[in-house]
Structure formats: C-alpha cells, structure tokens
Amino acid sequence: MSQADRQSNNVDITQGKSASASVFESAEKHFDDAAKVLKLTMNQIATVKKPRRSVIVNLPVRMDDGTIHVFEGFRVLHNKARGPGKGGIRFHPDVSLDEVQTLAFWMTFKCAVVGIPMGGAKGGVICDPGKMSDRELENLTRRYVAELFEVLGPDVDIPAPDVGTNARVMGWIMDTYSMQVHRHTPSVVTGKAIELEGSAGRDGATGRGLLYCVRRWAGYPAKQLHGLTVAVQGFGNVGSWSARLLSEDGCRIMGLSDISGAYVSKDSGIDIGAAQEYAKKHKSLDGFERSGNVTKLKHPKEILEMEVDVLVPAALENQITHQNAGKVKARLVAEGANGPTTYDADRLLAERGITVIPDILCNAGGVSVSYLETVQNRMGYYWNEERVNYDLEEIMNRAFDTVRDTATKYEITMRKAAYVVGIQRVVTSSEFRGLYA
Ligand code: GLU
Numbered sequence: 001m002s003q004a005d006r007q008s009n010n011v012d013i014t015q016g017k018s019a020s021a022s023v024f025e026s027a028e029k030h031f032d033d034a035a036k037v038l039k040l041t042m043n044q045i046a047t048v049k050k051p052r053r054s055v056i057v058n059l060p061v062r063m064d065d066g067t068i069h070v071f072e073g074f075r076v077l078h079n080k081a082r083g084p085g086k087g088g089i090r091f092h093p094d095v096s097l098d099e100v101q102t103l104a105f106w107m108t109f110k111c112a113v114v115g116i117p118m119g120g121a122k123g124g125v126i127c128d129p130g131k132m133s134d135r136e137l138e139n140l141t142r143r144y145v146a147e148l149f150e151v152l153g154p155d156v157d158i159p160a161p162d163v164g165t166n167a168r169v170m171g172w173i174m175d176t177y178s179m180q181v182h183r184h185t186p187s188v189v190t191g192k193a194i195e196l197e198g199s200a201g202r203d204g205a206t207g208r209g210l211l212y213c214v215r216r217w218a219g220y221p222a223k224q225l226h227g228l229t230v231a232v233q234g235f236g237n238v239g240s241w242s243a244r245l246l247s248e249d250g251c252r253i254m255g256l257s258d259i260s261g262a263y264v265s266k267d268s269g270i271d272i273g274a275a276q277e278y279a280k281k282h283k284s285l286d287g288f289e290r291s292g293n294v295t296k297l298k299h300p301k302e303i304l305e306m307e308v309d310v311l312v313p314a315a316l317e318n319q320i321t322h323q324n325a326g327k328v329k330a331r332l333v334a335e336g337a338n339g340p341t342t343y344d345a346d347r348l349l350a351e352r353g354i355t356v357i358p359d360i361l362c363n364a365g366g367v368s369v370s371y372l373e374t375v376q377n378r379m380g381y382y383w384n385e386e387r388v389n390y391d392l393e394e395i396m397n398r399a400f401d402t403v404r405d406t407a408t409k410y411e412i413t414m415r416k417a418a419y420v421v422g423i424q425r426v427v428t429s430s431e432f433r434g435l436y437a
Contacts, residue, residue: 023098023102023317023318026102026343027339030416031049031419034419037412037416037420038420047427047430047435048079048108051079051105052079053077053151054074055075056073056074057147058070059072059125059144061139061140064136071125072125072126073124073125073148074100074123074125075123075157076123077104078107078108078120079119079120079426080119081119081429082119084158085107085157086370087159087367088103088159088162088165089125089144089162089169089173090122090123091127091140091163092127092128092163093126093127094126094316100122100123103162104121104122107121107367109418109419109422109426110359110361110363110364110367111364111367112423112425112426113399113418114364114368115398118158121159124162127140127164129165137169141169145180146180154185158187158189158190160189160367161191163316166237167192167193170189170190170191171192173189174189174192177189187377190369190370190373191370192373197377198373199369199370199372199383200385200387201385201389201392202369202373202388205365205370206238206241207237208365209362209366210238210312210336210362210365212392212396213396213400214310214332214357216397216400216404217355217357225250225251226249228246228252228309229251229269229308229309229310230243230246230247230252230254230255230309230310231303231306232246232253232255232314233257233262233313233319233340234258234313234316234337236314236315238336238366239256239258239315240272243275243312244272244276251269251310253265253269253270254270254306255270256270256285256303257300257303259284260285260286261296261297262296262297263285263289263297264294265294266293266295274291278291301319301324304320304327304328306329307329308329309330309331309332310334311328312333312334313335314336314337316337317340318340318342319337319340319341320333320342321345322342322345328349328354332356333354333356333357335359336362336363338359346413350413356413358414364399372388403417406418406420406421
C-alpha cells in the first residue's frame with residue numbers, strides 16, 4: 001500500500017505487520033499477468049488493484065480470569081464497485097493485515113467471477129479460538145463489531161464465517177449490530193444458523209461448489225466421478241464437506257489431513273462419515289489411525305504428494321510451493337482454501353500439465369450461497385435446500401464455463417482466466433459508475 005493510499009484512506013495501518021514476504025505481492029503478480037492479457041490502462045489498474053480501506057482495531061476483552069487482553073483486529077474493504085463489501089472474518093493466531101488485505105482482494109474477484117452483486121472485503125483477529133472459552137469468544141466478537149460498527153452494514157460490508165469462525169459467531173455479530181441500530185438486521189451478516197435466518201445449504205456450500213467444479217471438469221453427467229481417487233488437505237468446514245460430497249458422488253477419498261497429521265486409507269477409501277464423527281468427538285483427527293482402516297503419514301504435508309486423481313487443498317495459504325509442486329501427482333488440483341498455491345508453484349503445476357481450478361472459482365460456492373442468504377433476508381422469505389442448491393449449481397456451472405472458455409480463448413491457465421473474467425467485470429462496473437469527485 002502506498003503512502004498516498006494510506007493518507008486517502010485516513011486510517012492508521014502503521015501497526016500492521018511488515019510487508020516483507022507479503023502474500024499480497026504474490027496475489028498482485030496474478031493480477032498483473034491478467035491485466036496484461038486484458039491490456040488494462042494505468043487508470044483502470046489504479047481503480048481496482050489496491051484496497052479502498054484497511055482498518056485496524058485494538059480490542060480490549062475481559063478474559064475468564066478477570067484480566068483484560070487487548071486483541072488486534074482488522075477489517076479491509078478491497079472494492080465496492082459491484083456492491084457492498086463481502087467476506088469472512090478469520091480468527092487465527094497467524095492473522096496479519098497483509099493476509100487480510102490479500103483475502104479481501106481475492107473476495108473482490110471471487111464475487112465477480114461468480115457474477116454476484118458484491119464487492120470484496122475480509123476481517124480477522126489475531127487470537128487462538130481453540131484456547132478461548134465461549135464467553136471470551138463472544139466478548140471478543142461483540143467488541144469487534146462494536147469497534148467496527150461504522151464500516152459494517154447490509155449496504156456497506158457484510159461479514160461471514162472463515163477459518164476459526166462459525167454460525168455461532170455470526171449470531172453474535174447479528175445480535176450486536178441489531179442492538180446498536182435498534183433494528184432486527186439479519187442481512188448484516190451471512191452464515192448464520194438456520195434458526196437465525198441463515199440459509200439452508202450455507203454450511204456445506206463451499207464444498208458443494210467445489211463438487212460442481214470437479215464434476216464440470218470431469219465432464220459430468222456423461223462422465224461420472226465414480227472411482228476417481230482424492231486426497232483432501234484440511235478437515236474444517238471446506239475440507240470435510242468436500243470429502244463427504246465427493247465420496248457421495250462415487251470418489252474414493254484416499255487421504256485426509258488436519259492439524260494433527262495426515263491419514264491414508266489402507267484399502268479402497270476412507271469412510272468420511274466415520275472420520276467426521278471421530279473429528280467431532282475428539283475435536284481433531286488425532287489418533288484416527290487407531291480407529292479406522294488408515295495409517296498415519298510421517299509428515300502431514302505428504303498428503304499433497306499422494307498418487308491420486310484429484311488433490312483438494314482445503315487448509316490455509318501457501319501449502320503448494322516451489323519446493324513440493326514438482327512432487328504433486330494429481331491430475332487436478334481443486335483449491336478449496338484461499339491461496340493454497342504460491343505464484344511460483346502455480347507456474348510449475350501449469351508446466352507439468354496439472355489443471356488447477358483456482359480458489360476464486362473453486363471455493364466460491366460459500367459466498368454464492370451467502371449472497372442467496374442476503375436475498376432471502378431482504379425478502380423475509382426462505383427457500384428449502386433443494387432450491388438453494390439448484391441456484392448454486394447454476395451459478396457455479398455458469399462461472400466454470402465462462403472461465404474455461406476464457407482460458408481456451410486466450411490459451412491461458414484457468415487461474416489466469418479467472419482473474420481475467422473477475423478483473424474485467426470489476427473494471428467495467430467501475431467505469432459505468434465513473435469516479436466520484
Ligand atoms: N470465507 C468464505 C470465503 O473465503 C466465505 C465468504 C462469504 O460468504 O462472504 O469465500
């Protein structure tokens with residue numbers, strides 16, 4: 001971010017972590033590649049590349065032992081040309097301003113790729129939710145919303161779940177905001193519980209969107225997914241739903257991993273229902289090798305090198321790097337996580353003929369159903385899951401075909417094509433709006 005941007009945003013970002021080894025720089029490289037394909041002018045680049053607003057808040061929270069702990073939190077609005085900011089809130093010890101800015105940048109182009117009327121935003125708090133009580137988490141969430149009240153709202157910026165947050169946290173956000181404005185305002189946040197005007201199908205939406213992408217890649221319905229082998233890195237919301245839905249479609253899940261390690265099937269595939277039950281009971285897959293027909297790999301990251309048809313990285317950023325991209329054996333990498341592949345690794349995979357369905361397309365099912373949730377909130381009328389899944393499938397298939405056709409037209413990878421589609425749409429909307437002065 002330049003000095004001019006800092007001043008024009010009128011917010012203090014100086015407390016942010018050093019931008020050395022910035023993930024944002026890597027995301028910018030993808031942007032620049034696509035901008036070249038589109039032959040964008042400097043003016044067009046200037047209007048869509050940088051985040052519009054980055055806010056840092058220090059959040060004093062009373063802990064269960066009576067002490068007050070001050071947490072650092074962020075909310076970044078990257079772009080609002082196509083609609084209000086949209087993006088999750090991450091609770092994780094490694095959160096940084098640089099990461100949140102990058103995640104917000106991806107949200108802008110993700111929303112544009114799937115054609116929903118939303119801009120890009122993201123939030124985060126440096127904390128370890130696994131080590132906090134429910135009350136501490138509630139206090140932190142409410143304080144976060146109270147401090148950021150002016151920059152949130154159904155027509156301003158709409159949060160959602162991300163790593164470390166869930167429907168429970170979204171409920172606290174909805175309640176805090178509603179109390180502040182003295183109005184029942186469900187559309188201020190998505191990913192809420194069904195009982196709190198959430199949408200049917202939102203919980204599994206990211207995994208379901210990924211399933212629709214993999215089906216499209218495989219040529220479904222003529223070609224079924226039956227028998228395809230899969231390895232899934234990460235067993236949170238995205239990983240577990242992806243594994244479950246792919247296995248219901250006939251795939252064999254040969255490997256699974258989470259923070260505790262990687263577990264590989266000894267025979268024809270892992271029973272995902274059993275893995276989900278185990279993870280629910282034990283809070284992770286730790287020890288799963290003793291209960292299922294699986295062995296544990298020495299290093300969790302070996303999951304990425306498994307001999308399978310489809311690899312689903314569904315954990316955090318920067319997992320497939322220049323060091324291990326040469327060892328990936330899958331034919332397809334379906335990115336469930338945001339930014340799991342570094343810029344250099346992405347080039348290596350392309351050189352090796354491995355198809356990558358990029359994050360801003362492949363994991364866009366979550367935000368797509370978030371959009372459907374806001375539509376239902378605004379109507380006050382709720383659809384059943386069948387209806388939501390039908391719309392999601394339409395959205396994903398249309399986006400997949402547009403990206404694939406763009407890749408064919410320009411003879412580029414699906415990653416570059418997704419950026420081309422997303423950036424083009426944001427630039428076009430910006431130009432129709434003109435520049436407010
Ligand atoms: N956190 C999800 C993502 O990265 C969902 C965002 C949303 O629903 O707004 O796409």
